[in-house]
Amino acid sequence: MNSSVSETVDQSIPKEVSEKLTMVEAVNLALDHAMADDQDVVLLGEDIGVNGGVFRATQGLRDKYGLKRVMDTPLAETLIAGISVGMATQGLKPVAEIQFMGFIFPAMEQLICHAARMRNRTRGRLTCPMVLRAPFGGGIHAPEHHSESTEALLAHIPGLRVVMPSSPVRAYGLLRAAINDPDPVIFLEPKRIYRAVKQDVSYDTAILPLDKCFTLKQGNDVTLISWGAAVKETMEAANTLQEYGASVEVIDVATIKPLDMETILTSVRKTGRCVIIHEACKSFGVGAEISAALAEEALTDLKAPVERVTGYDITMPYYRMEDHYLPKPDDIIKAALKTLSFH
């Protein structure tokens, strides 16, 4: 059985009730529907109330659900994570917003030492059904500390799930799933594509699995693997490669922890060639993990070395130079051609 979910999911929404929404609007709708469905879902974070969040992800929800369920917190990220743990252990389902991923670090102790461990250290007596949302990534000319992609730091922690959508439909379906999940989920939103495209999203949009990659394009010659905003450049590259005559498969990893290696292995065993594309730094990144797993389990199926197209191992450049850091479609095309020409 092919475990991947095809892109056709995007078209399977009943048209009469759906709306064309951007990703950030889809996030808003997912929060809205989750709150409507479950009284235990509460939102908290900085500026999420009357202001609706700095990206408007929570717009209108305070008016709809009240102050007790949409809480503007003091400016304290350690606290936001800490109270989420406290609330979750008592049966609420907090969905906390960290305003930018660059400010997630004060929350790390709570995530590592408590949220991720609570189920294990109490053998399931207390659990942490919480979601921590944060916009991440570069490309919007933001201030310093607002453009990093540090998903690998989070993916290294046992007990967490780390989810990174790349389309409005998947943002909706994965966020609904993240809120339903009985364990802590870090939900990283690629803000560069918050408003890049619109898709039909509605209450009937599928709630998606948190342990599956999504095959966005099927092909036989090379597998392109990406997640987050880099999926946009990856798809552009795939289309160009297709024009060159290559048959390209594209996988959106979507949930990087736990990693669905089954879908990735099935694809790479078929194509024998693989390029991994991510915006985060190269060394010790999620691409390294995927590459290592391919070496462990599919070495003899590989027809060429695994290529990685990533950010450099440098501090995320401030915005005048950030374009030199971000992977471009050309970089992906070159890497793909390199693997395709390897004999």
Place this chain on the structure above:
Amino acid sequence: MKAKEYCHIPYIRYLSDEGEALHRLPAWTENSDVLVDYYRSMVIARAGDAKAVALQRTGQMGTYPSALGQEAISTVCCSLLEKEDVLIPYYRDLPGLMKRGIPLSDVLLYWGGDERGSASEAWGKDFPNCVPIATQAGHAAGVATALKVRHQHQVAMVSMGDGATSKGDFTEALNLAGVWQLPIVFIINNNQWAISVPRKIQSGAPTLAQKGVSAGLTSIQVDGNDVIALHEAVNAAIKQARSGKGATVIEAITYRLGDHTTADDASRYRESEELQEAWGREPIKRLRNFLYQRGLWNEEKEQALQKEAAALIDKEVKRYLNTPLPEISDLFDHHYAQMPAQLEKQKQHAIAKAEAMNMGGVHS
């Protein structure tokens, strides 16, 4: 102006170091049952605590942080909580955990290196021991928020040491408790030492309680070795929290009569004179003197209690020592409600490896 002059923190004390009433006692002390229960609980807890240290010294348990000298705080706090209130303890709260009905064997199992010590139903919704300093303050704020959101009238009680008050987590939690009027009782066990760092170089604030003032909270100091003073302070704080009037910070002044943990040697940094002097203020002797003076306690009762404590501890220690190791799968089964495929593979590997080792086969 000096901090002392503009920030007055009340200090409550009823009993002298020798257990004599310093002034008129609250009416509830007429009911001897409460005081006798405090005494009995503290004696049993101290015996359990001593046994825990002994188990470590004899290689039957891992590192353990003794609560010696601090029994009054933990005991009184947890006696006054209702079962459905939520306790968020720190790691030096054995007396309170026992008061909450958590078997000593659970606590020994935990310090014996087994997570299942925090797993039994006896814990209810209480938090397990918190080892990272002050992080539990945020949990208490979250628990209290959940209670408030659901219009429940329980309270969250969180305890910590003096060192924890230096951390941002503590300040952030106090701040939230003030601004959201949360039902929390913050208990600072000021035992004068954070491992080797004495109170006087922990903070320039004249009291630790006054950190609550900056957050708009009721903030008091209490003699942490005086059960009557503690009862008054904690009872008022719980009532205030339960009636929706917000949190209280109680700085309970005590002294850590033991080492920081069994892995520590306080003689490296602490004068023996100071320790000897502190023994003169300890809570159990003080209450025993008081009870003797009131004719509520005698040698016969003391002997019976010691016997009772020994029997209980013996039973609990046996239960701890006889707890079999968990299955290998237990290491993996509680990370996610739904086991990820990659983790399942690792679990099978660990099981196979353990089986091979048991057969005297593969060693790694």
